[in-house]
Amino acid sequence: MPSLAREHAVEYADLLGADIGKLRRRGKPDVWSPLEYACHVRDVLLAQRERVLAARRSDNPPATAMGRDERVEHDGYAEQNPADVARQIRDAALLFANVLERLGDDDWERTLGFPYPEPADRSLRWLAVHTLHELRHHLLDMHRQLDG
Numbered sequence: 001m002p003s004l005a006r007e008h009a010v011e012y013a014d015l016l017g018a019d020i021g022k023l024r025r026r027g028k029p030d031v032w033s034p035l036e037y038a039c040h041v042r043d044v045l046l047a048q049r050e051r052v053l054a055a056r057r058s059d060n061p062p063a064t065a066m067g068r069d070e071r072v073e074h075d076g077y078a079e080q081n082p083a084d085v086a087r088q089i090r091d092a093a094l095l096f097a098n099v100l101e102r103l104g105d106d107d108w109e110r111t112l113g114f115p116y117p118e119p120a121d122r123s124l125r126w127l128a129v130h131t132l133h134e135l136r137h138h139l140l141d142m143h144r145q146l147d148g
Helices: 002-015 020-024 034-057 068-074 082-101 124-147
Strands: 111-114 120-123
Touching: 002 034, 002 082, 002 124, 020 034, 020 124, 034 068, 034 082, 034 111, 034 124, 111 124, 120 124
Parallel strands: none
Antiparallel strands: 111 120
């Protein structure tokens, strides 16, 4: 699983080399631009890394919602430099993959209270699979906009 995070990060970085106008453009007002999706993925990787580390430190810690929609404006996703975001995604994927690679067999079953898509206790195995799903899903979102 960790290698998939790194592989997806390379694909994101490649896509972020596209025309800046295309990267910043929203196809619809309520759908993020490719750059905004990339910033979201960077932040997901960093948030999930911290959640894995928290679950290793204590039993079933609560995972605070990351404020995904608020971050778009609060962190100025649409104005960020695509080259910086590409580097940050690669770094975030390396950090996330590193904590996954350090999990022992029992660690994968450790849990945390996860807020999304509905509040529930989730294993670190679930968190890893969910994160990889997010990375793949948002790559497809970016491709749809950049290739369409």
